[in-house]
Amino acid sequence: MKYWPASYLKKIKEMQHSCSIAFNKNLIDTHSGNISHGDTASNEMIITKTGASLINLEIKDFMIAPIEVNKISYLTLTEEEKKKERKEEEEEEEEESPSSEIAVHRLILKSFPNSCILHTHPETAIALSIKNNYKFRENKYIYNLEDFNNIYCDKSKSANEYENKKNIFENSKKIETGEKEVYKNTAALNLTNNDIILNNLNTISGLFKIYPELKILKPADFEAAYFFPSIYIFPLSFIEDIKSNNKNNINFKAGGIFADNGIFIVKSHGCFAWGKTALDALRWTMMLESSSRILYMLED
Numbered sequence: 001m002k003y004w005p006a007s008y009l010k011k012i013k014e015m016q017h018s019c020s021i022a023f024n025k026n027l028i029d030t031h032s033g034n035i036s037h038g039d040t041a042s043n044e045m046i047i048t049k050t051g052a053s054l055i056n057l058e059i060k061d062f063m064i065a066p067i068e069v070n071k072i073s074y075l076t077l078t079e080e081e082k083k084k085e086r087k088e089e090e091e092e093e094e095e096e097s098p099s100s101e102i103a104v105h106r107l108i109l110k111s112f113p114n115s116c117i118l119h120t121h122p123e124t125a126i127a128l129s130i131k132n133n134y135k136f137r138e139n140k141y142i143y144n145l146e147d148f149n150n151i152y153c154d155k156s157k158s159a160n161e162y163e164n165k166k167n168i169f170e171n172s173k174k175i176e177t178g179e180k181e182v183y184k185n186t187a188a189l190n191l192t193n194n195d196i197i198l199n200n201l202n203t204i205s206g207l208f209k210i211y212p213e214l215k216i217l218k219p220a221d222f223e224a225a226y227f228f229p230s231i232y233i234f235p236l237s238f239i240e241d242i243k244s245n246n247k248n249n250i251n252f253k254a255g256g257i258f259a260d261n262g263i264f265i266v267k268s269h270g271c272f273a274w275g276k277t278a279l280d281a282l283r284w285t286m287m288l289e290s291s292s293r294i295l296y297m298l299e300d
């Protein structure tokens with residue numbers, strides 16, 4: 001890649017900066033993690049190459065890949081320049097495969113165009129995702145399908161309790177339309193896989209239907225809870241499903257389950273965070289790790 005447009009170079013600089021901080025903050029090791037920045041207008045994403053070390057990223061560690069594979073990708077180059085470049089690259093026989101997690105980056109970019117996506121391995125968040133028995137004295141911060149089902153049971157006993165408890169799973173941003181119907185009964189748990197891509201559905205129910213082992217982290221600290229009232233912990237198979245194209249029709253925006261600034265955890269693996277800039281994605285990652293550490297301190 002010889003002719004990087006100026007706007008891409010600016011994004012690369014931001015990504016280099018954020019990745020070196022991510023390493024210093026122990027969010028990645030020498031060769032883990034990856035980062036991308038989408039440019040929807042040109043159907044392109046700048047992404048780190050497979051095997052790139054995020055410690056000290058150089059321009060050669062980045063490449064351009066199409067966001068939607070079936071669309072034609074183009075750069076702001078003349079045809080002549082593109083041809084010349086292709087020839088040079090063939091001669092140099094450069095390693096040109098993008099990060100192996102490109103499918104996840106693509107999926108997030110489909111719902112949140114022009115975002116920067118950072119994938120890291122924050123250790124406390126990972127430990128929290130693996131753990132099964134949490135010992136919180138005062139409050140519960142990690143919920144599973146059983147907790148979710150119990151909320152529905154509570155409704156038949158006490159409408160008030162139900163009203164209070166259901167808020168555990170929703171936040172003001174998420175409740176827009178269809179919320180009342182969705183909460184009427186447990187039939188929501190019988191949703192099909194396709195329901196997750198539809199708007200106005202209780203997508204939490206949809207997610208539990210597909211991934212019964214899903215967990216939901218409710219940050220205890222004010223800062224993280226303010227930005228992310230719910231942080232989803234997906235099983236490892238979630239990534240495999242995306243890679244094998246089983247879940248490429250997921251719309252992360254559906255039902256407001258994620259927003260322009262988002263983060264989720266993949267059990268025993270790491271997290272994906274995104275925002276308008278690389279620094280945003282780094283911020284959410286650091287926030288998650290710090291929030292996870294706080295949760296560990298709160299355990300008995």
Ligand SMILES: [Zn+2]
Pocket residue numbers: 032033119120121269270
């Ligand atoms: Zn990883």
